[in-house]
Amino acid sequence: MGRDYKKSDTELLIKNTARDLFFKEGKFGATTQEIADAAKVNRTLINYYFRSRNNLFSIIFQEAVEQEEIFTQEILYSDLPFKQKIENYIDRSFQRAKEFPYLESYIVSRLNEGHLYAKKEDWERFIERFKTEFEEEVRKGNIKEMEPIQFIVNIASLISFPFAARPLLQTTLRISTEEFDKLISQRKEVIMKVLFK
Amino acid sequence: MGRDYKKSDTELLIKNTARDLFFKEGKFGATTQEIADAAKVNRTLINYYFRSRNNLFSIIFQEAVEQEEIFTQEILYSDLPFKQKIENYIDRSFQRAKEFPYLESYIVSRLNEGHLYAKKEDWERFIERFKTEFEEEVRKGNIKEMEPIQFIVNIASLISFPFAARPLLQTTLRISTEEFDKLISQRKEVIMKVLFK
Amino acid sequence: MGRDYKKSDTELLIKNTARDLFFKEGKFGATTQEIADAAKVNRTLINYYFRSRNNLFSIIFQEAVEQEEIFTQEILYSDLPFKQKIENYIDRSFQRAKEFPYLESYIVSRLNEGHLYAKKEDWERFIERFKTEFEEEVRKGNIKEMEPIQFIVNIASLISFPFAARPLLQTTLRISTEEFDKLISQRKEVIMKVLFK
Amino acid sequence: MGRDYKKSDTELLIKNTARDLFFKEGKFGATTQEIADAAKVNRTLINYYFRSRNNLFSIIFQEAVEQEEIFTQEILYSDLPFKQKIENYIDRSFQRAKEFPYLESYIVSRLNEGHLYAKKEDWERFIERFKTEFEEEVRKGNIKEMEPIQFIVNIASLISFPFAARPLLQTTLRISTEEFDKLISQRKEVIMKVLFK
DNA sequence: TATGAATGAGGTTTCATTCAT
DNA sequence: CATGAATGAAACCTCATTCAT
Numbered sequence: 055m056g057r058d059y060k061k062s063d064t065e066l067l068i069k070n071t072a073r074d075l076f077f078k079e080g081k082f083g084a085t086t087q088e089i090a091d092a093a094k095v096n097r098t099l100i101n102y103y104f105r106s107r108n109n110l111f112s113i114i115f116q117e118a119v120e121q122e123e124i125f126t127q128e129i130l131y132s133d134l135p136f137k138q139k140i141e142n143y144i145d146r147s148f149q150r151a152k153e154f155p156y157l158e159s160y161i162v163s164r165l166n167e168g169h170l171y172a173k174k175e176d177w178e179r180f181i182e183r184f185k186t187e188f189e190e191e192v193r194k195g196n197i198k199e200m201e202p203i204q205f206i207v208n209i210a211s212l213i214s215f216p217f218a219a220r221p222l223l224q225t226t227l228r229i230s231t232e233e234f235d236k237l238i239s240q241r242k243e244v245i246m247k248v249l250f251k
Numbered sequence: 252m253g254r255d256y257k258k259s260d261t262e263l264l265i266k267n268t269a270r271d272l273f274f275k276e277g278k279f280g281a282t283t284q285e286i287a288d289a290a291k292v293n294r295t296l297i298n299y300y301f302r303s304r305n306n307l308f309s310i311i312f313q314e315a316v317e318q319e320e321i322f323t324q325e326i327l328y329s330d331l332p333f334k335q336k337i338e339n340y341i342d343r344s345f346q347r348a349k350e351f352p353y354l355e356s357y358i359v360s361r362l363n364e365g366h367l368y369a370k371k372e373d374w375e376r377f378i379e380r381f382k383t384e385f386e387e388e389v390r391k392g393n394i395k396e397m398e399p400i401q402f403i404v405n406i407a408s409l410i411s412f413p414f415a416a417r418p419l420l421q422t423t424l425r426i427s428t429e430e431f432d433k434l435i436s437q438r439k440e441v442i443m444k445v446l447f448k
Numbered sequence: 449m450g451r452d453y454k455k456s457d458t459e460l461l462i463k464n465t466a467r468d469l470f471f472k473e474g475k476f477g478a479t480t481q482e483i484a485d486a487a488k489v490n491r492t493l494i495n496y497y498f499r500s501r502n503n504l505f506s507i508i509f510q511e512a513v514e515q516e517e518i519f520t521q522e523i524l525y526s527d528l529p530f531k532q533k534i535e536n537y538i539d540r541s542f543q544r545a546k547e548f549p550y551l552e553s554y555i556v557s558r559l560n561e562g563h564l565y566a567k568k569e570d571w572e573r574f575i576e577r578f579k580t581e582f583e584e585e586v587r588k589g590n591i592k593e594m595e596p597i598q599f600i601v602n603i604a605s606l607i608s609f610p611f612a613a614r615p616l617l618q619t620t621l622r623i624s625t626e627e628f629d630k631l632i633s634q635r636k637e638v639i640m641k642v643l644f645k
Numbered sequence: 646m647g648r649d650y651k652k653s654d655t656e657l658l659i660k661n662t663a664r665d666l667f668f669k670e671g672k673f674g675a676t677t678q679e680i681a682d683a684a685k686v687n688r689t690l691i692n693y694y695f696r697s698r699n700n701l702f703s704i705i706f707q708e709a710v711e712q713e714e715i716f717t718q719e720i721l722y723s724d725l726p727f728k729q730k731i732e733n734y735i736d737r738s739f740q741r742a743k744e745f746p747y748l749e750s751y752i753v754s755r756l757n758e759g760h761l762y763a764k765k766e767d768w769e770r771f772i773e774r775f776k777t778e779f780e781e782e783v784r785k786g787n788i789k790e791m792e793p794i795q796f797i798v799n800i801a802s803l804i805s806f807p808f809a810a811r812p813l814l815q816t817t818l819r820i821s822t823e824e825f826d827k828l829i830s831q832r833k834e835v836i837m838k839v840l841f842k
Numbered sequence: 843t844a845t846g847a848a849t850g851a852g853g854t855t856t857c858a859t860t861c862a863t
Numbered sequence: 864c865a866t867g868a869a870t871g872a873a874a875c876c877t878c879a880t881t882c883a884t
Contacts (some may be wrong), residue, residue: 085858166418301880
């Protein structure tokens with residue numbers, strides 16, 4: 055058929071619709087019917103294009119995780135001072151979380167359910183580089199001494215938890231959505247203060 | 252145990268079994284059949300005692316949340332120096348998380364799905380007391396200046412995230428369960444280091 | 449146990465409660481739980497006293513039908529003029545229907561479902577006597593000529609249908625409960641007018 | 646039948662099968678399985694087409710009631726003498742009852758259970774017209790004086806009760822199905838005799 | 843007698859998936 | 864490509880009934 059092969063609009067439509075349902079609206083349990091309705095297509099097309107509901111979910115999950123890794127690495131391998139990199143990382147994380155408020159929750163819960171994802175190859179190189187830069191900072195006295203990995207866990211926790219557990223926090227702390235948003239907007243500064251001396 | 256024991260053993264058995272399934276094994280989607288099998292009782296006893304699956308889930312959820320609040324308050328209202336309280340809180344959180352590794356995830360995901368829980372009355376008093384003690388510490392120069400609520404969010408994040416997102420972290424950081432446990436065991440010290448100057 | 453055997457109060461209580469549920473409130477589908485609740489007894493007592501739900505229903509049904517026959521015969525065998533007997537029959541039917549509005553419906557629907565009841569012996573005698581009196585009236589010119597049995601069917605229809613089909617009639621004829629009650633109160637006169645010349 | 650046929654054969658098949666089960670065989674309590682078996686389709690197709698068992702029942706009920714109203718009105722608004730109309734009404738009622746012996750019972754019992762149906766608009770006009778014609782007959786001396794509505798109740802009772810309560814009557818009157826059918830066949834004449842002077 | 847506990851049969855519904863067109 | 868129809872696997876819930884005390 056002498057025309058460019060274009061990965062079916064419908065296929066993309068379904069995937070994007072499902073992604074938004076998950077990450078923007080938090081509807082992790084969405085049925086094929088609900089996805090189909092949201093995308094305004096016939097329900098069985100999901101099976102047609104993705105073989106099974108589960109497979110669609112996996113693909114979306116996989117792509118989201120990959121996206122995360124890519125952007126993390128972009129920052130690490132960039133040519134900026136360490137502290138600047140962390141700031142960038144926080145910025146981009148928050149940006150992402152604003153667009154996809156349920157992304158983090160979804161990844162967490164998928165992994166809790168035991169869905170694995172293929173590991174990227176160059177982890178060794180990545181962690182080595184991080185360690186080097188981190189230890190340099192510690193030596194300079196900008197960061198308290200600790201295992202580099204603990205530092206990473208700290209970053210991840212401080213950034214992600216408020217998003218992943220937003221309803222929990224709002225309920226526990228009795229704060230409105232507006233107040234919570236304000237809290238979030240001040241968070242970058244707080245996190246930097248906590249991570250660095 | 253020479254005393255009468257009521258509230259039906261079976262009822263308790265079912266509730267505890269379900270609780271363990273959820274919080275120890277992370278099987279949030281457990282069907283009535285699975286719960287019944289685990290408890291070695293007839294499936295319909297779940298309906299007999301709890302009317303509906305959903306109701307059982309709600310009760311377990313409710314009780315877990317209440318337990319959390321109780322123990323948090325016990326610590327705050329105790330007669331110890333602020334720093335000591337935080338240490339205690341971390342200790343007890345870790346203890347709890349060791350017993351119920353999926354507790355945090357469960358609460359987070361239930362709340363993400365929109366299940367509310369009744370609010371305790373004395374929040375005002377609680378937060379006032381916390382603020383007072385917190386600000387005293389800031390004044391003394393033991394903690395960097397920030398909104399008290401941000402400090403609370405920091406504590407919660409640093410403690411809970413590694414448990415709630417354990418599979419995510421293990422996968423991302425390529426570390427084994429043993430390594431992760433070791434990481435956890437060193438975490439109290441790290442958290443204290445980060446929270447206090 | 450040296451005391452008079454009294455067919456357990458509870459047994460009677462259950463039966464009467466069920467009867468009222470059926471005939472006064474029209475709850476033909478009442479579950480054992482509902483009956484037990486209404487009687488304020490333990491559910492399983494129904495099985496204890498009546499072996500099965502079905503059996504209880506049969507007994508109530510049986511008794512109701514017998515009651516009907518008894519009172520019908522009482523009237524026929526009384527020493528009154530034919531027309532007076534019919535009037536009495538209408539009166540007593542209406543009285544009964546006022547006390548047990550759903551009695552007729554229940555009997556009709558039970559029989560529609562194929563539940564039989566034992567036949568009384570003296571039907572032959574009963575119908576013979578009726579025919580004799582009826583034909584005498586026809587001869588006297590008080591009633592239009594027809595099969596005696598058609599006359600019986602007419603009586604039954606004119607009396608019972610408005611009760612058995614009350615909701616249908618109220619809905620179809622768009623009349624309120626009050627209006628319907630008024631209609632009923634005038635009905636005896638109408639029926640007599642229709643049955644007799 | 647050289648024309649397209651839609652609205653899914655199966656959907657119609659299920660509906661008709663259920664209808665027959667109800668109205669021809671009197672199986673009001675038919676389960677989805679029984680309906681499916683009778684229609685020789687998969688049980689869940691009932692849910693597929695009608696969403697729920699209850700909904701199927703409602704539809705069948707609704708349609709039956711509408712059918713009744715339509716045919717009643719057709720007769721009233723026809724251009725015939727009053728007496729002729731009544732004769733036609735009896736004829737068509739009997740015809741219908743022969744095809745669907747349990748129709749009347751079903752409607753009665755559904756309404757006894759509190760299921761409503763949407764009311765037709767033009768009742769006012771209908772009843773006005775009926776009153777006018779009826780009172781004309783009374784004036785002419787063809788019918789005994791009574792409320793028009795009582796006359797309607799009489800018609801309905803005399804026609805419907807023998808069908809709705811057939812088993813009751815057969816049992817009470819000790820007559821066989823053949824005898825009852827014969828009785829029915831003579832009934833039109835009897836009813837006319839009773840309604841008119 | 844009375845009761846709480848337990849059971850099993852039976853019913854409805856939801857869903858993902860497959861099939862045939 | 865797309866779709867309506869069909870299917871089967873689960874899952875949940877209600878109930879009458881039985882059991883053990």
